[in-house]
Amino acid sequence: MSNSHDHTPAHVHEHDHSHDGGGGGRGHSHAPANFNKAFAIGIALNIGFVIIEAFYGWRINSLALLADAGHNLSDVAGLLLAWGGTLAVKLLPNARHTYGFKRATILAAFANALLLLVAMGALAWEAVGRLSAPQAELQAQGVTIMVVAGIGILVNTATALLFMRGGDSDLNIRGAFLHMAADALVSAGVVVAGALTLWMGWVWLDPVVSLLIAGVIVWGTWDLFKQSLHLLFDGVPDSVDPAAVRTLLLGLPGVADVHDLHVWAMGTSHIALTAHLVTDTADTGALLHEAEEELHEHFEIRHVTLQLETLAYAQSCALRPGLGCQG
Template structure:
């Protein structure tokens, strides 16, 4: 099984974006860790260690993309394309854990708000936001084409939201001395992380369970298949994703007597490719006469 040219191009583009994102994130992790030890700030050290989850997520996505390039075998006829979906699911679960940790820490701080170095927090959060936004720009296009990259993108988005929250909280603490701002904003960020991770986990599970891709309308596809000249009816229609951006379809079609099966098959495949973007189609042809023949059980 080979990749389509467009799919291979998107994969190469995603790999380049991931590599750049890993380099940028790793650089900021080292800088923030050094700054934390230099200023003796536990908050900065903790945030730097949190960046490790992003590096792990990005690295996992890159590794999965590399594994997915391995060729198909007789034992794995689809190859290892689902490795990317497994990585996306893993990243989604990791995001849930990150959100839970943020929510727990916020709850603890609501009970006893600590005094925070607001000005230093503002500076670090502003620089961190810049780094996260740059990384998000690198991954933005690819995350629309791959659940795997979307998982990495959401990790960085979570950090960016955290930076925005830290800036807002820092302003409140510096100018209003309202130290509850830190946990309150953190709870909002945790809620956004939960929402994003839920969608990622849901979409990953949909692919693994071979559910119909959400952007495809089964009713419309049935109608379009039945509208092709020579087709009487369609049954046993199945539509699923092999991996992100690679959908497949199989069905049985009953042809009118006298129809040319090869011609009808060609038109059905062309219609699915042009109208619904599905290149991988398996269509079993059944003659109209078969429906009229009694089935014998011996």
């Protein structure tokens, strides 16, 4: 989109590569993959496992299995959150939401991380309580606990694998993957603790293993929590170096200066940029096209909005550094 204004020499140009396949003519696209089938399968598997775990927990009066069933129910909520975020991205912008609903994926990633941290806090609290009052009856329930936890390993690992390929490029999908991988680790720890408890009679091992697993999961989830919170406050995505972006724009033919440069995440897989370029070039179309191509090629920035200014206009631009706004 291009707009010129008669009362100023400014030229505003906006382009979103996410709608045209990206890359302009470079022939490659990095559009987010469709994970609808993965979410549907993962949710169905986990609902089935919650029912099995809750049934056997009630049948043998195992608080451990009942508590883990409640924890796995939070997995279903986490997957629903992540799925809702990916579906919201597809909602078209409107007059009241001009950027659409891409930010829902960041909110989902944040909620998923927060949910996992709270779940691990609850698990650690329960484990500390059991350290002071070990349950001797766990030894007799060892086989049942191991079998049910073994099913949990299969279910959670299978679900995590469904999201593995999208974890590097989409923070929301990474959140779903971490959530399920963490639960596979929890189930594995329960199996090991159950086996040793059955063999050695170490009923204290169950809460100790739970604490260790909770610590490992919190360590792995903390980065997801920080990144999603950073993006919620319009922080520059970790994949983009702002100084390198400025250097790239300054290196474009005819560009004398760059100010009011902003880079932020519209969603977990959509990066946007706005900037004012000071230039005296007559071929503005070529400059804009090259800027879009370079930003997409080097930084995966899909939504680019540039304002071109003459040197004379830049001296009075309200957003120029030193005139009341940070550039």
